[in-house]
Amino acid sequence: MRIIKLSATEGIRVIFRKKIEPSCSYCKYASLLDEEEAFCLKKGVVSSGGQCKKFKYDPLKRIPPSPSMIRTDFSEEDFKI
Numbered sequence: 001m002r003i004i005k006l007s008a009t010e011g012i013r014v015i016f017r018k019k020i021e022p023s024c025s026y027c028k029y030a031s032l033l034d035e036e037e038a039f040c041l042k043k044g045v046v047s048s049g050g051q052c053k054k055f056k057y058d059p060l061k062r063i064p065p066s067p068s069m070i071r072t073d074f075s076e077e078d079f080k081i
Contacts, residue, residue, distance in 0.1 A: 022051035026061040029054060 024030045025048045030038040038048045046052075 020057045022055040024048050024050045024052075024055075026058055026063075027054075028056035028058040030061075 024038045024040060024046050025032060027038075027040070029041040030046070030048075032038050032048055033045070036048055038046055038050075040046050040052075040054075042054045043052060
């Protein structure tokens with residue numbers, strides 16, 4: 001029997017998606033300064049949408065997209081068969 005040990009970030013990658021698009025806005029080494037810039041421990045001040053080979057995914061920094069609006073203005077005609 002072979003036991004495979006995953007690090008914490010490897011296990012998280014498998015849970016969400018196998019291939020995460022690199023972005024400084026949710027990298028382990030970056031902290032957002034504002035909407036356009038981030039401070040990277042490896043590269044200094046960079047664009048928040050930028051990427052580099054030092055990218056490590058941090059799921060706690062990822063901001064999910066806002067949910068779409070649910071339509072509530074139905075009429076009687078919408079429920080007729």
